[in-house]
Structure formats: C-alpha cells, structure tokens
Amino acid sequence: MLGLIMVAIFLGIALVEGVALAVGVQLTPFPPNQQHVGPLFSPPTSRYLMGTDNFGRDVFSRIIAAIPNDVEISFAVIAVALIIGLLVGSFAAYRGGILEEALMRLTDVFFAIPALILAIAIAVALGPGLVNMTIALMIIWWPPYARLARGESLKISHQNYIEAARFAGLPPPRIVFRHVIPNILLTMFVYATLDIGTVILVYSGLSYFGLGVLPPAADLGRMVSEYADYVLTYYWLPVFPGLIIALMVVSYSILGDGLRDALEVI
Amino acid sequence: MSEKSTENLVSVSDLTIVYRSEAGDLKALDHISLGIGEKQLIAIVGESGCGKSTLALSIIGLLTRPPAIVQSGSIDYRNVNLLAIAPKKMRQYRGTEIAMIFQEPLTSLNPVFPVGEQIAEAIMIRDLRKSKSGFDPTTQSDFMQKTYKVSTPKVSRLPQVRRRKLSGEMKDEVIGYLRLVRIADPEQVLERYPFELSGGMRQRIMIAMALSQKPALLVADEPTTALDVTTQAQVLKLMRELMTEVSTSILLITHDLAVASQVADRVIVMYAGDVVEDANVYDLFANPLHPYTKGLLSCIPTGAKDETVIKPIPGNVPNLRNLPEACKFASRCPFVMEVCKHKSPKLVEVQPDHKVECFLYAQ
C-alpha cells in the first residue's frame, strides 16, 4: 500500500500539472525556467527548498515541473507495450502454427534493437524531445510483454474452459478476448508495474545523453548529467533530481510487489 | 479403552489439530484416537476434508506448525510422543523407522537423477545415520567415496552426459530392492530417469526407496489414486505381500472403500475430523454401524443400469470452522435424533473390536 500511496502522489502531481499547464496557471513556487529568482548556487533554504542552480533558477520548482515528463513517458510506453504485447502474444499462443512462429520471430527482431541506438537514430531523424523519445521506447518495449503473454496464454489454453468455449461455438478471436486475455491480465499487470520504473531509468539515461526534453525545460535525467560535476560542491543540483528519480522507480516497484503479494493470496 | 496398549506400534490418543487462520480456526482433527499394530495394514477411509492427510502428515512429522496447532493429544511410537520431540529428533524417525509414500510419484522423485541413484541415496543416508560419523553433511562425500566407490568415469565421447555409475555393493543392494518391488530388468531400470518410467513403475521406486530404510511403519497417502486400475491392482498386491516379507506395518490413506476392503486388516472411517467407525475389515463390511459408513457403501455403484439404484448421501460436508456442539453428520443423517443436534458422540466400542461414534449405539 505504501507503493500505492507513493505512486498516487507522483501521478497526482503529473495530473495536476497537466491541467495547470493547459490552463496556464503556475503551480510551482517559482517559474521553473525563470532565471535569477534568487542568488546563484544557493544551497537549500526555506525559500529555495532545494537550492538554486547556476542560472539562479529554483531547483525545487524545476523538479516539480520535470516529474510529469517521467510519469507520462513511463505510463505511455507501458500502456502501449501492454496492448501490443497482449495482442501479439495471446493470438500467437492461441492460433499456434505458422502464425505463432512468425509473430514470435517478429518479436525477437524488435527485441534485438538496442534502445539507445534507436533513440539516437530517431533523435537524428525527428529531433529529440519527450514525444519522440516516447515513440522510440514504444517501438522496442513490447517484446517481453508479448513473450509473457504468449507463455501465460499457453498455460491457459490447455484449461478445459477454453475448449468449452469452442463447444459454445465461439470463434477464435472472441475466445481470446473473452477467456484468454482476462485471465492473463493480472500477471501482465504485475509485470508492468514492476517494469514502469525501468522506463523511467531508461528515459533518464536518454536525457542524460541529451536526447530528451530540450533545455531550458526541466528534465530530471538531464539535470543529473549537467550537474554531475557539482556532486561534491553544489551537491543539491545533481542529488535531488537523482533522488526523485530513484524514489519514483522504487515506489513503482513497491506497488508491483504489493500487487503480486496481494494476488498470490487469491 | 485406552489406545496406549503396549502391543500397538503407533498409538494416536485424543489428538486435536487445528489450522489457525484469520478466518478462524479450522478443526482438522477432533480428539481422535486409533492404534496401528505390528504387521498390520490399517486403512483410513474418508472423503476430502475429513482430516486423513493431516493425520498422515502428523504421524510422519511433516505438518507445518504453525499454522497447524496441536491442541490436545499425542502420537506415541514405541513410547515416544512424536509430537513432543524436537524436529531434529523427529528426523531420526522420519524416513528410517517411519517412511512415507505420496500420491503423485512423478513429483516425489527428483527428475534430474536416474532412479538407481535416488535409491542409492536413500540407502546411503540410512547407513550414514547408523555409522559413527552420524548424519553430518560435511563428512558425507568422504563417506560416499570410501564406502561406495561412486566415482565419475572419464567422458567417453560427446555428446553423452557424464554419468556416475553405481558399483559393487551399492549396485547390488539397489538391484535387490528393485527386485523386491517386482521390477523386471532391474539393471536397465536403475539407469532410467523418472520421466522415462510409467506411473506404476515410479510408485514401485518410491516403495523401494521407502523400504530400503527398513521402516517399522510405512505411511501411504493415496498411493494408487493416480494410477490406472490394473496398475493399482499390481501395486496394492505388492504392498500387501511386502508387508509380510519385510515385517512392516502399513497405514493406507484412501478415499476408496473398495480398495480398503481388498487389502486392509482394519478400516477406520473418518468424517469431518472425527473417527466415526473403527473395526476390522470383515466386521465393517458385514455389519457397518455408522450411518455415514452405510451411506458410503450404498454410494458405490455395483450393478447394471436398470438394476441398482445408488442412494447418494444428501447435503454437504460441514464447515470445519466454528463447529457447534453436535454430531457433525447430523444434518445429513437419515437416522438423526434430537440428541444428535446438541451433543457430540464419543467413539465407543459397542461390539468386540468394533468402535463407532454414534448415539444410535451408545450414550
């Protein structure tokens, strides 16, 4: 439940900010991109909760502004991965034969694409930024889900209620949607919650290399990379963003663990 | 009459075991008493939920406590209360003097070792326990090397897997046990992996492993339920014959009254955690007393389609949590009386060597 609360907090922040952005209201103590709101390199004080950076921007505000990036990309990528993976995996398992072979080998092809290389390629072709990185990750994130869906579907396809559905005259697509997918959904969700954190880490890595959101917009991964050299001097500059990244990843993991434990009881 | 007579190999006295859970205590065994004598085959017959598996596991000491809790009673084996001793001491009995075989032979055998080696391992552990070095894992390999010359031969050619070959005395002893369980071609079989063997063969291997310990008591939990009927016949016959050949007692847990009638000396009928009837096999079938026993017997289809009518027992097994003070069978009993709904009957010997727990026969 701790995980749930933590995730809810992050989600809440993202949601509220999304609304605020649309409406044009500023929620952070200071405008995140505004320079010289305070002294340069100020350590954390009661006014500047996490200090200021080399441009005098408030770190706390920037972090709050940056959180939605990670939340959006992680949810979007996982959602798409789940959907594609579910469809590919469950149909492959149920139909079997050549279709299964073809789909699984296709899955292997996508599995083999390295994230960073693809991200760089897309950044070169379409430009960097949150949306393009989201697309890049969506392309390569679904194969493990397809494999998991296929494995779980195979387990289920031997259950008699699947055969009974054939005796009810249901065509294969209906059987997959009505009987196979609902019964593997739980396992897939547990895996997904444990995986969301990984998306955040990968995206942080990408923005570390400068492929994510462009400056001057705030981005957690980029903040860590830009200020890495200051870790022993103006420590608040890389450490706070890094901590927040870690916190988000851990909270998703805890949520996933909790989900898994809760489901085992059933 | 107390069960703690000196003739009995194992005496269960007033045993109550509950499973503690958030939803309440589930009373798996309710003050039950029974005795297993030497060279006897006792069959415990009951349907799912009656407590027979809990009983078997508690005798052999495999009950996880908690969540299982012993609320009363004892299990005496040769004047030692098995429930009161430390787990370490129980290990001296389990597998040596009290052995067990389970329902599903495929999962009871290790899939990555040939069955000959698994029997050899059982024999080796038996001898280790009796030797001076005691049961200490660090000296195990030395002991193995010195006593049995189990060595790894050079790899002969690819892609054959390196195999340890049993040699000499150990191999002879293993073959001896395989022959004991009537396996033809023991030399071939001992190199086979469990998945290469049929269910019946695997069950015989289990029996061989159990008997290699020279146990005084063999607990068999539904050993033939997963087997074909012809294989079941072979295995049951084997168990009965081995009992006299090897001087072991057998406690056979089964849901099948017919199986019990074929091999048992004594039958104990259980229902919802109670022993409801306890008699020698001939008396039980000739003169069943408890209404549940009678009901079970009339459930067995014995005739052709238009000849017989089986009378199923109406209703369902009661919920074992929060049981009221009453006979557990009352709601389903065709002979139910007023007293049955308010008091629990006790197990009483109403005829020579024939005990029953029912108000129809005793107050």
Next chain:
Amino acid sequence: MPSDIVDDRNILTTVDVKKYYPIREGFNPFGRSQRKYVRAVDGVSLSIPKGKTVAVVGESGCGKTTLARTITLMVPPTSGSIIFNGVDIAKEKIKPKVLYRDIQMVFQDPDSSLDPRIKIKDTIAEPIRSLVGGSEAEVNRYVRTSMEAVGLSEEQGSRPPKQLSGGQRQRVAIARAIAPQPKLIVLDEPTSALDASVQAQILSLLLDLQNKYNLSYMLITHNISVAQYLSDQTAVMYAGNLVEYGDTKTVIRKPRHPYTITLIQSAPIPDPLKRNLLSIEIKGEVPSAINPPSGCRFNPRCPYAEKICTEINPPLREISPGHFVACHFAEKTGT
C-alpha cells in the same frame, strides 16, 4: 461390424476413425524424414443408439480421450467417417455453431472447465447466446431451466466458480452442456475427480437427465463400476484399438477379450470376502503409442498369446449376437 448399421436408430456412428499425431524426429536434410506417428486412435468403429449410453472404457493412453475429442471435431480426424444425425461430419464442412447445438461435452476436471473470472450463470448462458441466440429474456429462460434441472439455485448462479464445491462445479458443467438442448453429450470422466458421495449424486443426476430429455451419452471412463451403472453398451479400448464391444451386462459379466478380463478383475470389489486383487497376475504395462507391439497390441501381456498374435492384429468379430471381440482366440477365453 457394429457400425454396419448406419441407420436411424443411432445418433452417432463412427466408421474406422483414426487419429494419428505425426512426430518429427530431428531435422535431417540429407536423409529421408522419418515419418513416425503416435497412433492414438487406430481404427475405431462404434455406434451410439439414440437415447442410450455407450461407455468407452480403458486405461491411460488407450486413446479414449482422443476418441472423444475426435468425434466432437475438437481435433480433425486423420481418416474415417463420423456420421452424426445422418451427416458425415468428418467429410462435410459443418459450421461449429450448427454442430455444437447438438453435441456437447462435459469435461473431467471441474476446476478447469469453468472460467474463474465469470459468474456461473454467464458461463451457462454463453453457449445459448452464441448457438441459440434470442433476447436476454429468452436466454435467461434457458439458463434458469438448466440450472433447475441440475439442482442449482438462482443465488448460486451469481457466484464465481471458486465459491462452489467440486460437485457443484460439475453440476454447472452439466447445466452448460444441456442448456442448448443437445442430442448427444460426451462425458469425459465426469466423476473421476469427485468424492464417492458426490460422485453418486452426479451419476444419479446424469441418469435423471437422460430419462427426462432423452439424451444420448458417450461416457469415457476408466472406472468399470461407473460404466456398468450408467451405460447400455460398453466398448473397451486398448492402445488405440477397440478390443471388445457389446451390451454392458455381457461385456462386464462375461468378458471375452483377455484385456477386458484383466480390467474387470482389477476393479476392486468392496467386499473383503472377495479379494480378487490379491490373486491376479498381470504382466507388463501399457505399450508405447509410437511403437506398439506388432500384431495384436496386447500380445506381450496375454496369457493366451500364440504366434499368430504377433503377426496379425485381430479385427473385431461377432462371437455372439451383439458381442464383438478382437481376439484370435475369443472362443477359448470364456471361463
């Protein structure tokens, strides 16, 4: 042959039905591909008279479950005819929605035959919605009738399977099978996973339903007493072949095939004065389905076997009216 009578009296007739599963051993581009087959069902011909029960009896690996799945077209037959209601469903393409209106199946394991995420009244409704159609009210009517017929209350209908006992779940499976009002129901070991007292309830229920709705049953079982109690005719299978076939009373009380005799003798009788089990001598085990013994499949284990038994697999022949045995020495075996 028992199935020479392909006529109105039988709801289903199979003629020499075979189901082989190919095994591919390795990939050798230079050699000929070794075509080996698992001969799960190797030429089975039988008939099910309307309104009656035919039991198919045998042990694991004999092919009886494959036979059930083949005649219901869950798997396509390798060869042979399956004549249901006058139509050879093995050869003519018949739509599943039409076929399964008339043939239904009850599976062995009550735990896996119901979707755990679906309430049982919806599980029962599913074949109706798909095969029969109609308005919600009509569908509900079918469901209610089925549930009443098997003794389930409306309240139980709103529950998921895990809140019901094994026996109740099997009732749900039966309700689902009878809901579209089929003509033939294939029962695959319907009571093997149930306790004795529950088994008795279900067997009585099945008999009642058969009488009430004039259903035909094909009963797959390894349990002789269940076969005897429910069926009018019995077919005994061994290693993919039918080895004996006839009226149940005859086959069970006067078996002639050595395997049938062994099978009946192995069934434990609930009477300690008749300890048949302790005096049997059964040799060997069920043969491999890939490399069965040549000739009669039972010959390595048969006390009557002679040379001809290793050469020719005996066909089913009528040794007395309505009683068929596949044995060269059927005359000798009656003791």
